[in-house]
Amino acid sequence: MTESGQQAEKSKRLPRAVREKQILDAAVTVFARHGYHPASMDEVSEVAGVSKPMIYSYLGSKEDLFLHCIRREANRLIDAVQTGIDADVAADMQLWTGLRAFYGFVAEHRASWTVLHQQALAVGGKFASEITALRSHAIEMVTKLVVSEGSRKGLGEQAEFSGEGMAAALVGAAEALADWWLDHPDLSPGVLASWLMNLTWLGFNDLVEGQVWRPS
Amino acid sequence: MTESGQQAEKSKRLPRAVREKQILDAAVTVFARHGYHPASMDEVSEVAGVSKPMIYSYLGSKEDLFLHCIRREANRLIDAVQTGIDADVAADMQLWTGLRAFYGFVAEHRASWTVLHQQALAVGGKFASEITALRSHAIEMVTKLVVSEGSRKGLGEQAEFSGEGMAAALVGAAEALADWWLDHPDLSPGVLASWLMNLTWLGFNDLVEGQVWRPS
Incomplete structure (x- = not known):
């Protein structure tokens, strides 16, 4: 039996869930590397070590x-952020832990982020709709946080009026900073998260007045 | 001579610049309506009142x-924002006037924004590159503003370190809010610009502490 034959034999014994994971891991790598249209099933098969028919x-x-x-x-990504958020702390700390979890995910799974944020949107159609849904989910999470904190401080009406728009802006800022990061990979997830906290929680005051937000 | 023949005759007398403007106006409308791939040159020709060969x-x-x-x-878009910015006022007011001009442009030229932000990115390739260049231009403008204001306040080093990343985040926030606006068209450009000022210049403080940024 040839080496590749042995390989195929060996991989045949794996449970379906394991094989599917191998295929998906390989596919994310290949799609992130080339984009959807140029990516080939031959390469996915090669990287996964799983035959094309399978x-x-x-x-x-x-x-x-x-x-x-x-x-x-x-x-x-949703799991990582939801697990990262500490729901029992103050609103700014919840946002901070959520952002840190988000950038931590992007740092560890750069190919995932490329597929989600660049490839899926570039291909459009039902793929882009998945990303729109993901984005809506993130906006909803931030809106809830802001509205609940605003209401607690007696500013519920204002928070209801502008909370969702500002949450959409914050989510856009977080995505844009993650993209910027691809060209500046030396920074840690914590630095990125703290920039965004300073931008959105304190505003540019940290740069122009020397006021800085720090986790409490 | 048929009516369309007369039309063609009449349009032949127009200077080339005028005809090109008619074609581009029509094309922006048609591309915004359908997207690049489904858009047809027949419809551009019909909307422009200019023959396809021309x-x-x-x-x-x-x-x-x-x-x-x-x-x-x-x-x-660049012209509108640059014309809108008052360079002789404080940094926050410069950002405010720039953002208001940006949302003013989007409000007046919704089809332009759709072509620039949605269609061009969706088609990808050299079209998306134009948008990346436009975005870089915007990031550069905001970075200059923040670094110059930070330096004036003796915070130059910090502003140099984090200014560009925070500018990228701000530009992403402005784009995301413009997209959100497409589904909430009742709000004025000034409201959108003030939300973004509150989000980035004062941070969420306006929602959670009742502190509000107002143009001076």
Whole structure:
């Protein structure tokens, strides 16, 4: 038996869930590297060490596979942020822990972020809709935080009026900073999160007045 | 002579610059309505009242036409913002006037914004590169403002370190809020600009502490 034959034999014994994970891991890497259209199923098969017919049988066409990738990475991102948020602390600290978890995820899973934020939007259609849904989810989380904190301080009406728009702006800022980060990879997730806290929680005051937000 | 023949005759007498403007205005409308791929040159021709051969002769292929649209709208947006900024006032007021001009442009030229921010990015390639360049230009403007104001206050080092990243975040926030606005069109450009000022210049303090930034 040839080496690749042995390899195929060995991989046949793996449970389906393990094989699917191998395929998805490989697909995220390949899609992030080339983009959706230029990416080839041959390369996914090679990187995963799983035959093409088996990929089609387990996860469907290239289109299906891309959608599986986007959904899995979106869920991982949501899980990472939700796990990272400490819900028992003050509102600024909740935002801080959420942002740190977000940048921590991007730092560890750069290919996931590239697929989610660049490839999926570039391909458009139902793929972009998944990202719009992910973004709406993030906006909703931030809106809830701001409205609940505003209400607690007797500013509920104002928070209800402008909270969602400001949350949308904050989420856009967080995404834009993550993209900027791809070209400035030396900074830590904590630095990025603290910049965003300073920008949104204290405003530019930290730069122009020397006032700085710090985790309490 | 038929009515359309008379129309063609009449339009032949127009100077080239006027005809090109008609074509570009129509193309922006049609691309914003359908997106790049589904948009047809037949519809551009119909909306512009200019024959297809003349469009090809003046502005080239559909691809060339789309690129012309993106460049014209990007330049109009930059002009509108630069004209709107009052360079002789305090840094916060400069940002405020710039943001108000930006949202004023989006309000008046919704189709331009759709082509620039949604269609061009969705098609990708050289079209998306134009938008990346436009975004870099905006980031550069905000960075200069923040670094110059930070330096004036003796915080130059910190402003140099984090200014560009925070400017990238601010520009992302401004874009995200403009997109959110498409679904909430009742708000005025001034309201949007003031939300962003409150988010970035004062931070969420306005919502959680009742502190509000107002133009001086």
